[in-house]
Amino acid sequence: MAIVKFTYALEKFFPGIRAIPANGNTLREVLNEVEAKYPKIQNYLLDDQGKLRDHVNIFIDGNLINDRAGLSDAFSPNSEIYIIQALSGG
């Protein structure tokens, strides 16, 4: 079962957010599980068209995903899926 971890920055919007296990076979399915656990979080991670927001990144086992629109990057049941914010100034 893959583990989904979150940047601390999401704590402000989702108090108490913690890493969760996910059963999904695709990133899209995993994010649907995350949404079920933390309602509205997909609006924070994905834009209106379901694409990963420009300043949000997802790493799978330390590697940045390639398919930000289709979310088709593969992972294994032991993978660590890490959702972070891109760093920016101001």
Add this chain to the structure above:
Amino acid sequence: MHFRRIVKFISSRRCREVNPKNFYMKSTMLLGTRKGFIAYHSEKGRWKVENLSFEGEPVSIAYADARSGTWWAALDHGHWGVKLHRSNDRGKSWEETTAPAYPQGEEIKDGVKAYTRYIWSIANGGKSYQSRLWIGTDPGGLFVSEDAGNNFELVRSLWDHPSRKQNWFGGGRDQPGIHSVVVDPRKEDHVFIGISCAGVFETEDAGKTWNVRNKGLRADFLPDPQSNVGHDPHILVAAPTDPDVLWQQNHCGIFRSIDGAKTWQDISEPEGPARFGFGIAVADDNPDQAWVCPANSDTTRTAIKGALCICRTDDGGKSWKILRNGLPQENCFDIVYRHALASSGDAVAFGSTTGNLFFSADRGESWQTLNNYLPMVYSLQFAD
């Protein structure tokens, strides 16, 4: 006469005769800033911060719905997208609602997917439609809610307007944006919107059909300055006492219409400061009186000669008076964004790009500084 009856009698006479409430200064100012939502409240002539919400977050528009008293905060999270929150207790608590979203598959241009990049205007639908709320967005979509802001729907007729993909483009933002929604209080299905860059559009049937209303405007930046579409009205407002009188601070000057936007007249000072800028405010009680915040040309976007001034016309733009008393007159870089100038009764206030907040109790004749240390101010609205 019994005391209660006297009060009721006076109140009813006031409402029927002049509705003086419209001409009194409202006692609250809502500010949308780069680092939060800030509410000022006036008590015994002193303005104090009543509420700070969303500290650290960019608030593109802070809006109070005068019908219900509900406060709205449009957030522009750098990372997490556009969000919409509302409060029914003057900012003590907030509820996140569903922000306007573009339907699946919608495109700004061919191959460029549409999503809500910015909320640039909020307007209530008027007394006849208590649950209606309009929201204008970048990249050019107008949204309407008929359930008090719980859900928003894209106004399809405007989004599908034949001019949009071909003739609309970014102005102030990368993509086209709707920064002005002006509801006619006499017939609230009658609405004007301002789009940068496209111009002024009008609907008489709550968004089913649209008329382009740019006749008389000038777009000096286009190959054809008299083009039907492609103008850059920085902000569009109507006179409360005569909604057929519309004003706009445009990229290419200040324009006024006295026939419901059918034609526009350039009322800029050719050589004077009242020419380029972003904000404009019209007096509650006089369709001929308005204020603008002049800035240098679009090449620098700074205060003119390092000095800040407000210009007021009392005669519909025939002449402009420069008002400087109490405003910084040297080493000043402030300009005023399009939503950050407002008036209420005799009061005028504005917030600047460098975080200054100025207030006048005498229609701009003299100014006091309320704060020098705010974040960049995006919007300012007077509210009850």
